Amino acid sequence: MGENLIISTEPATGEELWRGKAGNVDETVDRARRAWPAWAAQPLAKRIELVRRFSNEVLNEQDAFAQLIARETGKPMWEARTEVEAVIAKVEISIRAYAERTGQRKLDSALQGSAAVRHKPHGIMAVLGPYNFPAHLPNGHVLPALIAGNAVILKPSEKTPATGEFLMKLFNRAGISAAIVQVLHGGPEEGKALVAHPGVDGVLFTGSAQAGIAINRKLATNPGKIVALEMGGNNPIVLWDTPKIHDATNLIVQSAFTTAGQRCTAARRLIVKASMFDEVMADLKSTTDRIIIGAPFDEPAPFMGPVIDSNAADQLTEAFLYLLSNGGKPITHMRRPRKGLPFVTPGIIDTTDMAERPDVELFGPLLQVIRVDDFDEAIAEANNTRFGLSASLIGGNPQEYNRFWANIRAGIVNWNRPTNGASSSAPFGGVGLSGNHRPAAFYAADYCAYPVTSTEMEQPRSSLGVGFRDA
C-alpha cells in the first residue's frame, strides 16, 4: 500500500491527465482522528457558514471544474456543467436535509424533567466515490457528513482521481482544514483497508453492486459501523398506450443513453406493448441513429461521449455479442467507431425470445427490448430483477400508473419521465441489489449523525422504593 501508482487517462483522447501515488490509509485516518474533536465541537452555524463558502469556491471555478470533469470522464461539456451546478445546489439541500432529518425532538415521557432526541456525528466518514459523477455523487455524501460534524476521507474512483482531488481542494479553500476533508487516492486495495480501518466510523459508498457487497461482507463482523450503499440497477421502462410516440422515444433515449448509459438510474430494459412494437422500434432506431457521439469539446456538441475505458467498452461489446448469439435480435448495433478509444455506439436489442436474460448491470449504452401483451405481464417483467433502483412508465392512464406505482419494486418510480435525473431533494436509493434503504440525496443525512435519547433533570432527585429498611 502507498506504493501503487494511480494514473487517470482521458477516455476521449487516450492522453494521460493525472498521476500520483496511492495514499497511506493509516496516516490519513490518524490525521482525521486528531483533528476531528475540534471540528465536532464547532457550532453547527459555523460549519454551515463554511460549506456555504465552499459553494462560492465552486462557483468561482465553475468552468475549470466542468472542463476537468469532462476531460476525466469523457462526458460532454453540457453534462459536466450540469454536474457542477448539482454540486452547488447540493449545499443548500444538505443544510435543509440536516435540519429536517435531525431536528431536536422532545419526547412525551412519563418521567419528570424532560427528554429529547439529539444528534451526534459518528466521527470519521469514508466516502467512496464513483467515476460517472465524480464530483456530484461523492459531494452528496461529503456535505451532509461535514455539516453533521464528521471528518471526511474521500477515496475517489481510481478512474477519476483528479476530479476528487479538485473537489476536496475547494473545501480546503473554503476554510475547512486539510485534516477534516482529505482525499485518499487508491484502488480496491486502499478502499478495502479504509473501509475496514478501526478508526473509520462509517462508509458512504456509491458504485457497483459487486463492490458494495464486498464492503458489506467486510463489515459483517462490525455491525456498529455505518454503511450506506448506493449501488446499481437493471432499470425498466414500460411503454404503454400513447399518441406521442416520438416524445416517448426521446424519453427512452434520454433514459438509456445519457452519460453513455453510465448512470445507476439508466434504463436497461424497455418493456413495450406488442401492438406498438414496430412503430416504436422504427422511431427509436431513427432517433438513436441521429445521436452525435464525440469528445467533450467537439463541435457540434455531442450528446454522448465515450465510456470510461477500454475495459468497459470491451465488456459492453462482449455483452452485446452474447445477447446476439443467444437469441437477441438487433435493432441497432453496438460498434466501436474510433479505433483504440472506448467509444461505443448505442446497442438496442430485442431479447424477448431469449430463454434466460442475464440480470446484471451492463453499465453503458445497451438497451434490451422485451415485448409483452398485457399490463400485468409488463409489471411482472419489470420486476423480473434482483435490482430495484428506478423505473418509469411512459404512456398509459392514471389507473395504470397507480397499479405501476403500487406494484413496482424500486426506490424511484416515474410517470412520463426518464428513469434518470432523480431529484437531489428527494430520498434516493433502491431495494434489493440496488442498495440499503435511502443512502443518497436527501436522506443521506440519516447516515451522518446518530440520534441519542437524552432524559434530563437539572438536579439529581431520587427516592428508593420498596425493599429498604427504615433509615
Ligand code: UN1
Ligand atoms: C440520477 O438520477 O441519474 O443527488 C442520479 C443524488 C441524486 C442522483 C441522481 N439526484 O444523489
